[in-house]
Structure formats: structure tokens, C-alpha cells
Amino acid sequence: MQTSQLFYGSDAQLLAYGKEVSELLNSESPEDWAVELWSMFGGFMIAQKELGFSSEISNTFFSFRDLLFFFEKIEKIRHDRQ
Numbered sequence: 427m428q429t430s431q432l433f434y435g436s437d438a439q440l441l442a443y444g445k446e447v448s449e450l451l452n453s454e455s456p457e458d459w460a461v462e463l464w465s466m467f468g469g470f471m472i473a474q475k476e477l478g479f480s481s482e483i484s485n486t487f488f489s490f491r492d493l494l495f496f497f498e499k500i501e502k503i504r505h506d507r508q
Contacts, residue, residue, distance in 0.1 A: 456501040463493055
């Protein structure tokens with residue numbers, strides 16, 4: 427996933443994505459999501475001893491990092507609006 431690459435879609439498609447993201451963000455605060463992500467990723471890393479080597483671990487880490495950055499940006503946007 428490249429964060430610098432822009433996604434262009436139809437207005438209806440973008441509105442649908444926005445609605446889903448809005449619902450996700452309304453279920454918990456961005457700070458709570460970040461804490462949950464750390465918990466999930468921590469559990470995943472601990473389980474690696476039992477799960478064995480995964481060649482995809484770096485992709486998992488970068489996906490996790492991108493999700494954390496997303497929730498940090500959302501928190502900043504919310505803070506700036508207040």
C-alpha cells in the first residue's frame with residue numbers, strides 16, 4: 427500500500443467509502459482505535475513463536491503503521507476543528 431498514491435473514483439464510490447469510514451470512526455475514538463491496533467499487533471507478534479516464520483511480516487508491519495498514521499491524522503483533524 428502506497429500512501430502517496432492518490433485514489434480517484436466516482437463520486438458515489440468515494441461517498442460510500444466516506445460513509446464506511448465515518449461509521450468506523452463513530453464506533454470508537456481515533457485514540458481508542460490506536461490502542462486497539464497496538465494490542466492486536468502486540469498479540470500478533472507474541473504469537474509469531476507459535477505461528478512460525480512469515481515472509482509477509484514486513485507487509486503486516488507497514489499495514490499496521492499506515493493504519494496508525496491514519497488514526498493519528500484523524501485525531502489531528504478532529505482536534506484542529508475544535
